[in-house]
Amino acid sequence: MATRVFIDGAAxxxxxxxxxxxxxxxxxxxxxxxxxxxxxxxxxxxxLHAADIAILCLPDEAAKESVRLAEGSGTRIIDASSAHRVAEGWTYGFPELIGHEKIANAQFVSNPGCYPTGFLGLVAPLVRAGLVPADWHYTVNAVSGYSGGGKALIERFEAVGAPAFRAYGFDMAHKHLPEMKTHAGLKHGVIFAPSVVPAYRGMVVEVPLHLGAMPGDPTADDLRAALSEFYRGSAVVSVGDDSAVGELLLDRNAPPSDAMELFVFGNAGGWHARLVARLDNLGKGASGAAIQNLNIMCGLPETTGLAL
Incomplete structure (x- = not known):
């Protein structure tokens, strides 16, 4: 029997x-x-009551209302908003970090944000391994395609005289901040510098590190090896060969992708490193992650239907 799925916010x-x-x-x-x-x-x-699984693609307050409407139904929910990413009773839907079994057995799954997917994919495994400290003051520099801003931003970037670059989040209160701190296991919040460029999809998330000031003298090679081991066997997340990368590009007309590439660039002296994630903000950063979680919750191969 087919699993009944309702997408609340399908438009x-x-x-x-x-x-x-x-x-x-x-x-x-x-x-x-x-x-x-x-x-x-x-x-x-x-x-919502008729569905086996509902996927919420709504603003935060509307998503909370949908959860309320679904009460008493037993319907399993995947929430693509940021409403429940650090909420009690919700499983964080990043299977590579949280574990597939937790998602498979969860009733309520909160899809990760696009920027946090890149940041957490890079930093969380390294904090767990003790290679970078949980009490460090991390910064995140990131650029995204404009589709992540929804219809209003899409219209703004596709209009005549559209901006070439948009930087925002200057109030230091971006909604992704609690998610980054909590799921990376950090003591302090991060400084987050997001921006938008005139490409429809795609994003690059970077975490610069002064390795020479960190305890334990970690090297870029150490970090790269740890990430390679952590994601070994993953069909979705890969660790790139940094020696072959001279530049990272976002294509204005890139096709959908549900994969994520991670890189660790280090200088010759080993004092500095740039951790970089490249992903599709609508893929592993949103819709692709929802499908990956849906597959896992239904006991299907997690990559079924994904563009990899």
Whole structure:
């Protein structure tokens, strides 16, 4: 019997990409609401209760409302918003870090944010291994395609006279900050410098490190080896051969990708390192991660339907 799936917020960017990835998959039966029904609380509640798994592609407050509407149904939920990423009772949907079994057995799964996926993919394994300290003051420099900002930002970047670059988050209160600190196991919050460029999709997340000031004298080679071992066998996350990389590019017309590449660049003296993640903000950073979690929750091969 097919698993019944309801995408609450299916008309948004993330929801549309999830539907594309589910197209033609006989393991799932989509519950679809028309435009009028999507605005009806009663219709949404019925759909949430009828589904085996609901995927929420909504703003935070609307996602919380959907969880409330689903109460008493037993429906399993994947929330692609940031509403529940550090909430009690929710499993963080980063299987490579959290463990596949936890996600497989969870009722409530919170999809990671796109920027945190890159940061955590780089830093969390190294903190766990004791190679970089949990009490360090980390900074994150990141650039993303404009699709991550939703319809309003998409329209802004596709309009005549669109900006060539957008930097934001200057209030130091970005919603991704608690997620980064919590799931990396850090003592301090990070300084996060996000920006947007005129490419539809894709992102590069960088964490610069002054290794020479860290205890234990870690080297770039140590960090790269640890990440390679941590992700060994993963079909989604890979650690690149940094010696062959002269530059990292984001293609304006890149196709969807649900993979993530990690790099560790070090200087000749070993004092400095640049940890870099390259991923698709709509792939492993959003819709692809939701499909990966859906597969795991349904006992299917985790890469089914993914673009890798």
């Amino acid at each position: 948004g960017t993330t929801g549309l990409e999830i539907r594309d990835r589910l197209h033609g998959r006989s393991e799932f039966e989509l519950i679809v609401l028309d435009d009028a029904q999507r605005k009806s609380e009663a219709a949404r509640k019925d759909a």
